[in-house]
Structures are given as structure tokens and as C-alpha cells.
Amino acid sequence: MLKYLVNLYVGSKVFEGGLDKIKAEGNLGEDFESEFNVNKDQMKIAGYFEAVGSIFLFLSFLGKTFTRVGTFLINAVLGVAILKHLRAGHGYEGSKKALGLFGLNTLSFLGTFRK
Secondary structure (H helix, E strand, C coil): CHHHHHHHHHHHHHHHHHHHHHHCCCHHHHHHHHHHCCCHHHHHHHHHHHHHHHHHHHCHHHCHHHHHHHHHHHHHHHHHHHHHHHHCCCHHHHHHHHHHHHHHHHHHHHHCCCC
């Protein structure tokens, strides 16, 4: 039961960010481009990965495969986000949220290999 709640938590947090990236309204696209050296198309692709991965996490109660696919898609984006934050000079404080979600997501992924 706890693993599904963790999946819902991670999925909801990442889904919101994914939708923001897909919309790319206002200063968000410009901020990403200047701060992280990511253009709008790359940002939208990351948003789609996050949104689709979140949907897989929402459906994780249907089977382990949903959890595995969802965590893979989301961790791919979170891993790049962590590196981009570190390269931009934000350090631990800037990447703290991504690191926390990455850790929870990795634990959820590893939990799918238990009997």
C-alpha cells in the first residue's frame, strides 16, 4: 500500500512540472533556455516524458511493469535535471527537490524486484 502512495506522490509532483514544461508559457521557456542551456523543444520533450511517466506511476497498481516504465521515464528526466542544476552552480540546494524525487522513485523501482 505504501509503495502505491509513494508512486502517487512522485507522480503528482512530476506531473505538475511536466505540464508546465509542455505549456512553456511566459518566462518558463526563457528561464530554462538561459539558465540551463535547454531550448523550448527539449523542454517540451522532457515535459512529455514526465507526464507520461507520471501516468504510468498512477497506474502502478495494475502491475510492476507500469512502475518500472514510469520510474525509468521520470528518472531519465530527473537525472538530467540534477546534472543541469549542478552545472548551473545551484549545488545541492538547487537540486534538492529533484534528488528527493529521484531517490523515492529509485526505491519504488527497486521494490518491484521483491517477491
